[in-house]
Amino acid sequence: MLDTELMQEGLALMAFGMGFVFVFLTVLVLSTTLMSLLVRRLAPAPAADAPARAASPAGDGSDNQELMVVISAALHRYRQRHRR
Template identity: 40%
Template structure:
């Protein structure tokens, strides 16, 4: 075989490989979306929307957690000097 024939065969093999990978990935995406829609259709759990506080409101923090945070900050600042 001549070098040009080998090069053409290599390009043909490369295109075949890239095409097969592309087709596999497209089929994978289609299958995942199909399964997602099937699961969503048969899902019986109610969707719960998380409650978000108002933009200006600070969330309530437990007193024990606040004390632990303050102690950690004090210890960090004391260590830094």
């Protein structure tokens, strides 16, 4: 084989491989898009989330105090378990 023939076969193989990958990725994107559209169409609408509890007034700090107590207890327990 001559060098030019070898180079032509290499380029042809490269073009075939790149074309195959391009076609595969195009088919993959199209199929994913179609499946997404199908799922959106067939999936039920999400239910509206009801608030779990009424919002507390802005001046009420009991929630913040309770949260600080819980965080402090968790931090204390973590530091006891992970001493150096």
